[in-house]
Amino acid sequence: MYIQANASSEGTTRRAQRAEDVLAMQRAVRKGGTRSLLRWLADRTGTWTRLIDTAGAAVPVDPAGGLDDEAAELIHRGLGELASRSLRSMAIDGENHTVLLFPLSAPRGVRAPALAAVVQRPVPVHLPALLADAASALSLCWQAEHAERLRRRIERAEARNREAVLHLLMNGHLTAAHQVAGALHPPLPPMIRFYAVECPPRVRDDLSARCAEVAEDAWVVPCPVYVDHILVIAPAGAPALAETFAALTDDCLVGASEELPLRDTATGYAQAFHALAAARxxxxxxxxxxxxxxxxxxxxxxxxxxxKEVLAPLHAYSAKRSQDPGSGELVATAASWLTFSSQATAHLKIHRNTLSARLKHIGELLNLNLDRLADQSLLALAFRADAIPSGNRDTRTAHSLDDLLTQPAAVAWAHRQLHPIRMRPSAGELERTLATYLCNDGRLGPTATELSLSTTATRKRLARIEALLERSLLRSPSVRYDLWLARRAVRLTEGR
Known part of the structure; x- marks a missing residue:
C-alpha cells in the first residue's frame, strides 16, 4: 500500500509539473514566439536545444554552446534516419551524449525544422515528454511565424510590382505597365487624378493601408524616392479624395493634380507634388x-x-558595349535626375557614382554643363517639348532657346509665372532672393552668403515664394527650371 501511494503521489507531482511546464511554454510563446520558447526550454532543461534544418546539411560545431563533433555527427545521422524512415521522433546514443530529435509538423509541401536536444547520458526520465510537449507548441508557433513570413513576402512582392508599374507609367511605357498591372488590382484607368500624401515616415505604412481602404479603386504606392510620401493614382471620375486622405490623420498634407490621361502620369506626379507646397x-x-x-x-x-535638334545626339547614341546604358536608359536617367535631383539614385535604383557617370556622359553628348541651372532648364524644356505629339511639330528650321523665349507667347507665359511674386508689397526683396538663388544654380548655401543672410532666413524667404507660387521650389520636382526660363524671357525682352 505504501509503495502504491508513493507511486501515485509521484505520478500526481509529475502531471502537475508537466501542466505547469505547458503553461510556461504558452507564456513564452506569447512573449516572443519560437525564440522565447527555445530560451525557456534551454533554461528549463539545461541542455543544448535548437531548431535544426532537416535538409541534411552538415551541422556546425559549437563547442561554446555545448555541441562538439560527436553531437554534431549524431544530429546529422539522426536527421538522415528521420527522413528515410518518416519517424516522428528519435533518440540516438553516442559515447557521451544522447541526441533527441522531434520533427515539427507542417502543412503539406512545407519543410519544417526539427527540435534537437543534446543531453549528457543518462537521459533524465522526464525530458522526452517535456521535449515532445515543446515540439508540439513549437510546431504551432513555427507554422504561424512561417505564414506571417509568407504574408510579408507576398506584400513585399506586390509592393515591388506596384512600384514597377509606377516606374513604367512615369517613363511613358503604358503597354508594359498594363501588362504588369493585369496581375494586380485594380485595373489602370484611362483618365487619372494623381495624389501625393505627405506624412511622418513612422506612420507611412499604416497610412498607406488606410488610404487603400478608403480608395479601393486607386493605386496606392509608397513613394520610392521620399520616405514621407505616399503616391495615389485614382480614376478621374471618382469622388475627390484629397479631403478624405487629409482627414485620416492630423499630421499629413495632400496635393492633387488635374484630371489627366494615364500617359501623363509623370505630369500628374509633378502637379500633385507642387500642390503639396500650396497645401502647407x-x-x-x-x-x-x-x-x-x-x-x-x-x-x-x-x-x-x-x-528635336537639341536632343538629336542623345536619341542617336548607341552604346559601344552591351553592358553600357543605351539611348533610352540615358534619357530615363536624365528625366529622373531633372525630376528628383540627387534622389534619382533611389528612383532608378543605381549607385550615386553610376548616376554621376551617366550625367557626365549625357552632358558630353549634348554639349551641356549639367552643373549649371541654365543648362538644366534648357534640357528640362527640351524633354517637355519633345513630348509634343508629332502632328503638331514644326518642320521648319529650329530656333535657338533665346529665339523661343522672346516669342510673344513665351513672354506672356513668363510674366504669368512671376506675377504672384511681383504683386506683393515685398516684391523687391523676394525677387532679389529668387534671382540670387537661380544665379547660384539653386544652391542654398551660396545664396545665403551672397544675400548676407543665414541659411535658415534664406530658406524661409524661399518658402514664402513657394507659398505665393503654389509650387515646390526647395524640393524636387522643383519649379526652378520654369522660373529660370521665365526670368530669362523677361530679361531678354526688357534688355537686362
Missing part, C-alpha cells in the same frame, strides 16, 4: 494643382523642332 499654407491641409500653361505648349510646334 492652407488650414485644410490639402490643395489641388493651380493649373498654368506649360511653356512648351505655349510656344507650340517651334519648341518641338528646337527640342
Amino acid at each position: 499654407s492652407q488650414s485644410a491641409r490639402h490643395a489641388r494643382f493651380a493649373g498654368r500653361p506649360d511653356l512648351a505648349l505655349a510656344i507650340g510646334p517651334a519648341a518641338a523642332a528646337w527640342a
Whole structure:
C-alpha cells in the first residue's frame, strides 16, 4: 500500500509539473514566439536545444554552446534516419551524449525544422515528454511565424510590382505597365487624378493601408524616392479624395493634380507634388494643382523642332558595349535626375557614382554643363517639348532657346509665372532672393552668403515664394527650371 501511494503521489507531482511546464511554454510563446520558447526550454532543461534544418546539411560545431563533433555527427545521422524512415521522433546514443530529435509538423509541401536536444547520458526520465510537449507548441508557433513570413513576402512582392508599374507609367511605357498591372488590382484607368500624401515616415505604412481602404479603386504606392510620401493614382471620375486622405490623420498634407490621361502620369506626379507646397499654407491641409500653361505648349510646334535638334545626339547614341546604358536608359536617367535631383539614385535604383557617370556622359553628348541651372532648364524644356505629339511639330528650321523665349507667347507665359511674386508689397526683396538663388544654380548655401543672410532666413524667404507660387521650389520636382526660363524671357525682352 505504501509503495502504491508513493507511486501515485509521484505520478500526481509529475502531471502537475508537466501542466505547469505547458503553461510556461504558452507564456513564452506569447512573449516572443519560437525564440522565447527555445530560451525557456534551454533554461528549463539545461541542455543544448535548437531548431535544426532537416535538409541534411552538415551541422556546425559549437563547442561554446555545448555541441562538439560527436553531437554534431549524431544530429546529422539522426536527421538522415528521420527522413528515410518518416519517424516522428528519435533518440540516438553516442559515447557521451544522447541526441533527441522531434520533427515539427507542417502543412503539406512545407519543410519544417526539427527540435534537437543534446543531453549528457543518462537521459533524465522526464525530458522526452517535456521535449515532445515543446515540439508540439513549437510546431504551432513555427507554422504561424512561417505564414506571417509568407504574408510579408507576398506584400513585399506586390509592393515591388506596384512600384514597377509606377516606374513604367512615369517613363511613358503604358503597354508594359498594363501588362504588369493585369496581375494586380485594380485595373489602370484611362483618365487619372494623381495624389501625393505627405506624412511622418513612422506612420507611412499604416497610412498607406488606410488610404487603400478608403480608395479601393486607386493605386496606392509608397513613394520610392521620399520616405514621407505616399503616391495615389485614382480614376478621374471618382469622388475627390484629397479631403478624405487629409482627414485620416492630423499630421499629413495632400496635393492633387488635374484630371489627366494615364500617359501623363509623370505630369500628374509633378502637379500633385507642387500642390503639396500650396497645401502647407492652407488650414485644410490639402490643395489641388493651380493649373498654368506649360511653356512648351505655349510656344507650340517651334519648341518641338528646337527640342528635336537639341536632343538629336542623345536619341542617336548607341552604346559601344552591351553592358553600357543605351539611348533610352540615358534619357530615363536624365528625366529622373531633372525630376528628383540627387534622389534619382533611389528612383532608378543605381549607385550615386553610376548616376554621376551617366550625367557626365549625357552632358558630353549634348554639349551641356549639367552643373549649371541654365543648362538644366534648357534640357528640362527640351524633354517637355519633345513630348509634343508629332502632328503638331514644326518642320521648319529650329530656333535657338533665346529665339523661343522672346516669342510673344513665351513672354506672356513668363510674366504669368512671376506675377504672384511681383504683386506683393515685398516684391523687391523676394525677387532679389529668387534671382540670387537661380544665379547660384539653386544652391542654398551660396545664396545665403551672397544675400548676407543665414541659411535658415534664406530658406524661409524661399518658402514664402513657394507659398505665393503654389509650387515646390526647395524640393524636387522643383519649379526652378520654369522660373529660370521665365526670368530669362523677361530679361531678354526688357534688355537686362
